Amino acid sequence: MLVDEAKRAEYFSDHPSDVTLDMVDMARIPRHISCIMDGNGRWATSRGLARTEGHKAGIVSLREIITACVRLGVDVLSAYAFSTENWNRPKHEVNVLMHLFAKTFIDELPLLKRENVRVVFLGDISALPERTRQVFEYGLTECSEHTGMVLALAVNYGGRAELVRAARELAQEAAAGTLDPDRIDEDTVASHLYTAGLPDPELVIRTSGELRVSNYLLWQIAYAEFYITDTYWPDFDRWELIRAILAFQGRNRRFGGLNTAS
Ligand code: IPE
Ligand code: IPE
Ligand code: MG
Numbered sequence: 001m002l003v004d005e006a007k008r009a010e011y012f013s014d015h016p017s018d019v020t021l022d023m024v025d026m027a028r029i030p031r032h033i034s035c036i037m038d039g040n041g042r043w044a045t046s047r048g049l050a051r052t053e054g055h056k057a058g059i060v061s062l063r064e065i066i067t068a069c070v071r072l073g074v075d076v077l078s079a080y081a082f083s084t085e086n087w088n089r090p091k092h093e094v095n096v097l098m099h100l101f102a103k104t105f106i107d108e109l110p111l112l113k114r115e116n117v118r119v120v121f122l123g124d125i126s127a128l129p130e131r132t133r134q135v136f137e138y139g140l141t142e143c144s145e146h147t148g149m150v151l152a153l154a155v156n157y158g159g160r161a162e163l164v165r166a167a168r169e170l171a172q173e174a175a176a177g178t179l180d181p182d183r184i185d186e187d188t189v190a191s192h193l194y195t196a197g198l199p200d201p202e203l204v205i206r207t208s209g210e211l212r213v214s215n216y217l218l219w220q221i222a223y224a225e226f227y228i229t230d231t232y233w234p235d236f237d238r239w240e241l242i243r244a245i246l247a248f249q250g251r252n253r254r255f256g257g258l259n260t261a262s
Contacts, residue, residue, distance in 0.1 A: 016239050023246055024072075024242060026073070032074070033069060033078075034204045034216075034221075037079055037081065039234070052096040059100065077152070078198075079152070081097075082097060084161050085158065101135075105136060113146075117149050118146040118150050122162075122217075158215045159216055159219065162218075170189070193219060193220070203227060204224045
């Protein structure tokens with residue numbers, strides 16, 4: 001992805017004492033960074049605020065990470081915003097989240113346009129409340145000509161539901177005689193996932209310290225590097241992202257082979 005180096009230097013000029021942009025190997029920025037944006041509720045309750053205030057603060061972080069990833073030349077940024085299991089939360093919290101998603105997409109359209117960000121949704125957005133779904137569809141058409149970084153938003157997403165959907169589609173094609181079951185390979189399966197056409201995540205970041213996957217991108221993370229930080233998502237900023245990338249660049253990715261470190 002083409003990067004404006006002057007803008008990048010400016011965006012990362014005000015650095016904390018332990019990290020600078022110079023420490024990052026720009027030739028080895030992960031192509032696809034994925035964030036499990038967790039800890040909004042705890043961020044809020046630790047401040048005596050309603051959980052929903054944490055979700056609002058989390059939007060500010062997402063905006064910063066979108067811009068940071070554009071400046072770094074990341075090809076794909078994906079973010080887990082709402083899981084198929086999150087419907088189990090109190091109705092009020094779900095309603096606030098659905099409203100926030102719609103409002104945020106509209107509010108951030110100027111940013112997405114300015115930065116040429118293409119948006120895709122991972123998950124079944126047809127099952128979202130009418131207003132949220134309509135706003136998403138409108139926003140998607142507004143960004144459809146964009147050719148820059150892909151922002152993949154996982155909303156009403158579940159890794160298992162995604163695999164069931166793929167299995168059903170493959171079975172239907174086989175039953176219709178348009179797909180030979182013997183020809184199904186990994187690429188065929190991948191092409192039936194919400195992430196079809198996107199590279200797999202190389203770096204998955206989970207905030208708030210939880211050591212689990214929570215039904216996220218089960219197929220796609222087969223060889224992702226994980227970075228878990230105790231920082232709550234609303235406190236996750238551009239420098240936290242740089243720390244995650246530095247950790248990634250320090251890893252030895254073997255993919256089942258032998259040590260490739262020189
Ligand atoms: C992540 O923050 C946002 C969503 C799942 C929608 P949480 O709301 O899970 O925050 P915690 O984990 O309860 O602190
Ligand atoms: C995962 O966070 C889903 C999102 C970040 C949207 P959760 O807070 O829902 O995960 P669990 O319940 O702790 O596993
Ligand atoms: Mg959580």
